[in-house]
Amino acid sequence: MTRGATGGHPESSHPPSADLVQVVLGECSPADADTVFNVLRDHFPSDRGVDAPRQTGEPWPEVWTGGFLADHSPASVPGVLLAGSVTAGLQGGPVAVSRLHAALASAFVVTAEGTASGDQEVEVQLRLTGADRGAPPGDD
Template sequence: MVTVSLTGTSREDAATVFDVLRTAFPTDRPPEVPEDPPGSRPAVWTAEFAPADDRIPTGPAPLEGPVSATLQGGYLAVDLLREALNGAFAVQERGTASGDQEKEVDLRLGAKR
C-alpha cells in the first residue's frame, strides 16, 4: 500500500493524477473526487493505492500546472507507483527518505512535452 499526497495544485490536477494511478492499478473502490478545502488554507489531497506488477501502461496526461507529490510505502510499491507516474508525467525527484521497510519520495510532476 502506498499513500499518495498531492499539494500545490488545483482540484482538477489532483483528480488527473489520481485517475492515472487508478488506470494503472485498477481497483474496485469508487473514485474519490478531490474536494476543495473550506477557507483559504492550502489543500492536501491524499489517496492510497495497492500497486501490482501487472500494471496497465498509461500515456501522457494533461496538467494545468506543477504538482508536488509525496509517495510513502514499501520500497517496491513506491517504485511501481513512480513508474506509472513516469508514463504519464514529467517527473522530477526532489528528495527521498528511507527506513527499514518503507521509503518516502518527494516528486514534482509536470506535463510531458
C-alpha cells in the same frame, strides 16, 4: 487539511501490505489532483472513491490523499497533460513505491525532489508536470 474521497480521512479497504503506497498530492488545483488520481486508479486498486477533489474555501493549502495497491508493474501509461504542477509524496514499501513512481513517470514529467528511506519503507517527494506528449484528460 487532508481530504479523502468523501472529504474526511480515507479509510483503506486494503489490509496492511508491502504493496500499499500512500499518495499525498498538494500545491495544485483540484482538477490536476483529480487527473493524477485518475491515472493511478486506472492502473492500481485504490481506497479513493470516484469523487473528484474539490476546493473547500478554507484558507490553508489543500492536500489530497489516497492509498494505492501497487502489486504489479503496469504497462506504459500514455502521456497526460496538466494545467500546472503537482507535488506528490509517495510512502510505502520500496518495490511498490518504485512501481507507482514508474507509472507516474510514464504519464507525466517527473522531477524527484527528495527521498527518505527507513527500515522497510521509503518516502519519495516528486514534482509532476504535464507530459510533453499526450492529450488533456478526457480526450480519448
